Every structure is written in structure tokens, then in C-alpha cells.
Amino acid sequence: MSIKILAIESSCDETSAAICIDGKILSNYIANQTVHEKYGGVVPELASRAHMQNIVPVVTLAIKQAASVIGSEFTIQSIDAIAFTQAPGLIGSLLVGTQFAKSLALALEKPLIAVHHMQAHVLANLISDHQPKFPFLCLTVSGGHTQIVLAKSPLDLAVIGETIDDAAGEAFDKTAKLLGLPYPGGPLIDKYARLGDPLKFKFAQPQVPALNFSFSGLKTSVLYFLQKQEAGFIEQNMNDLCASVQYTIISILLKKLKKAVDLTGVQDVCIAGGVSANSGLRDALKTMGDKYGWNVFVPSFEYCTDNAAMIAITAYYKYLANRFAPLSVSPTARAEW
Ligand code: KG4
Ligand code: ZN
Numbered sequence: 001m002s003i004k005i006l007a008i009e010s011s012c013d014e015t016s017a018a019i020c021i022d023g024k025i026l027s028n029y030i031a032n033q034t035v036h037e038k039y040g041g042v043v044p045e046l047a048s049r050a051h052m053q054n055i056v057p058v059v060t061l062a063i064k065q066a067a068s069v070i071g072s073e074f075t076i077q078s079i080d081a082i083a084f085t086q087a088p089g090l091i092g093s094l095l096v097g098t099q100f101a102k103s104l105a106l107a108l109e110k111p112l113i114a115v116h117h118m119q120a121h122v123l124a125n126l127i128s129d130h131q132p133k134f135p136f137l138c139l140t141v142s143g144g145h146t147q148i149v150l151a152k153s154p155l156d157l158a159v160i161g162e163t164i165d166d167a168a169g170e171a172f173d174k175t176a177k178l179l180g181l182p183y184p185g186g187p188l189i190d191k192y193a194r195l196g197d198p199l200k201f202k203f204a205q206p207q208v209p210a211l212n213f214s215f216s217g218l219k220t221s222v223l224y225f226l227q228k229q230e231a232g233f234i235e236q237n238m239n240d241l242c243a244s245v246q247y248t249i250i251s252i253l254l255k256k257l258k259k260a261v262d263l264t265g266v267q268d269v270c271i272a273g274g275v276s277a278n279s280g281l282r283d284a285l286k287t288m289g290d291k292y293g294w295n296v297f298v299p300s301f302e303y304c305t306d307n308a309a310m311i312a313i314t315a316y317y318k319y320l321a322n323r324f325a326p327l328s329v330s331p332t333a334r335a336e337w
Helices: 034-039 044-070 091-108 117-126 168-178 186-193 216-227 238-264 279-292 309-320
Strands: 004-009 014-021 024-032 081-087 112-116 136-141 146-153 156-162 268-272 295-297
Touching: 004 044, 004 091, 004 309, 014 044, 014 309, 024 044, 024 309, 034 044, 044 091, 081 091, 081 117, 081 309, 091 112, 112 117, 112 309, 117 136, 117 146, 117 268, 117 309, 136 238, 146 238, 156 238, 168 186, 168 216, 168 238, 186 238, 186 279, 216 238, 238 279, 268 279, 279 295
Parallel strands: 004 081, 081 112, 136 268, 268 295
Antiparallel strands: 004 014, 014 024, 136 146, 146 156
16 A cells, blocks of 8 residues: 655745655645745744645645646545654644644544654655665754754664854854845855855854854854945955855855764765755765765755655654654654754
8 A cells, every 4th residue: 555645844934735645756746935025034924924824825736736636536535644754843833723623533534743854854865766775864954953863764863063153044144144135145145156156255163163154254254354445345345255155154054064974984075954955065965975975875855855755754754653743743843852
């Protein structure tokens, strides 16, 4: 019998639904929320409201798309389990997805599967046919987290390094804000950096022990540097500033990833999370892989930023391991691994 899972992701500002059958993704719909742009960051109340507006259409589209792939006999009744992001994230956003999943599970009498958002980012690397072999290392870089994860099996994931302050995505977004760019600034820095000189400006790199990271100093270093410049400097040097900031962030990340490979001896290396969409990071990782003989894996763009396909693939492995959640389950904003 095949295992059909409906997965829902609503931890931050993307509402997403996906269907997977036996670990193959059939559909993955993502509704982005543009309402936050003018506020320079995600406004939690507006995010919850947008999730409520988006969730039914997004789930309906995911089911329709799956039916168009495998046949019209596939309906919401055909699903074997309903998965949702339980943690971590914005509590109001998580609540919308959790309550929706619980209501559906109750109405359809199907089991529930609770998924950890950061574990799902790592397992996004198992969606493609070109997959890493266990054990593998994953550099997970998102708006809220920066971690190096040692994955021994789909459900045995250990964080072996993480940020002690800001996440890599925050480093992108906060420096972008200093450059006058709108939220989220990461993709814009990526865009301008392609045209700039990464070695034009030097920003301090932190000395942090073990496999941990720190990014709060970079923001301060960029701020002090900009304060010393003449009016018009940012506009005249936007490409070089973006390239230099991006180069610094990538250097910090990849130095620690190299250290993790050296310490563990694991040579299958992946990236995950929103920042893994960064073209500079993707290219630099591939170059490093060629240089040191690593097997490098980079998820396709739609599985880097928040999406329900990664929730579905994680739920598939939880289903195989009989790890279901009770209807009394509730979301948590911060969650240990
Ligand atoms: O994983 P994600 O979609 O949401 C969280 O779970 O946080 O990551 C969002 C982060 C934001 O900080 C955004 O600026 C960053 O990913 N991001 C990028 C790029 N695309 C998204 N950062 C750098 N370059 C990109 N191309
Ligand atoms: Zn995420």
C-alpha cells in the first residue's frame, strides 16, 4: 500500500501545502505574504491573518495538482496522514497550521504527524533523486537559525554547531536594511552582489570557538563603516557593498563547514534553509566540494525557502517509524531538537 501524506507549513510568512506519495512530492503550493514588505520585517498578527486567508485555497490547490498527476480518484479522503509544522516559528502562524491540521485529522479520522521545521529543512535534501548518503552534514541557514547538523538517519539528526547570536539570514536582512534595501534583503544582496567586487571592502570576521557562529558583529562593523562615508556612498557602491557583505557571510559559514568535515570525516555535504538559495553560497560550496573531494548537495530553489514539501518528506519517515502525534498536540514557538 502506498503512503499518501498531506503536509502543511505555516511557521512564518509562507502558507504552503504539499502532497507526497511514498516519499515522492506530487505538489507543493506556496502562498507568499507581501503585506510585510512595507514594515521592514514580518508582522506576526498580519502573518496569522494571511495564513487564515491562504490555508484553504493552498490545500485545495495541492490536492488538485496531486489529482492531476495520479488521477481524479485522488481526493482529500485518499490521504493516509496529515502533517504540519509544530515548531519552531511564530506562535500565531504555527497555531493556524496546527489547528487546521488537527481539525482535518479529526474530521477525516486520519493520524496526525507533527514536524520540526528545522529538521524538515535538512531533509529537503532527500526530495531529489540525487540524494546524500547517511551520514551527511547539513549547513542549515535560514532567517531564524544557523546550524551544522550531522544526519545519521532521517530521524537521527544532531546539531553539532550553531549561531550564538544572529542567524545568517538575519545578517543578510539587517545589513540590507543598513543599505536602505527592503525586507527581506537577502535575495536583493544576492542580486546586486553578482555585479560587485567581493574583495572591495573588508568586514571583520568573528573568532568563535568550536563549530559555532556569530553574526551580530558583522552588522555593527557594516554600520560603523557606513557612518564614516560621505553622502551618496551607498548608492555609488551598492554592488561592491553587497558583494563584500555576502563574501564575508559565506566565508564565515564555509570555514566552519570545512572544520565540521575535518572533525567528523563525513564527506557528503548539504545546505538547506532560505539562505541556501543564495547563488554565491551555492557556487562557493560547489567550488569547495571540487577542491576537497566532497559530495555536495544543494536543494532546488523551491525547497530552500519555507515550503510544505520538506514537511511532507519528513512526515513520510515519521510515518514509517510510527511516530504520530495525539490530537491534544500544540505548537511551540521555540523548540529543542
Ligand atoms: O528558511 P526561510 O525561508 O525562513 C525561515 O525559516 O527563516 O529563510 C528566510 C531567510 C531570510 O533571511 C531571507 O533573506 C533569506 O532566507 N534568503 C536569502 C536568499 N533567499 C532567501 N538570503 C540570501 N540570498 C538569497 N538568495
Ligand atoms: Zn525555514
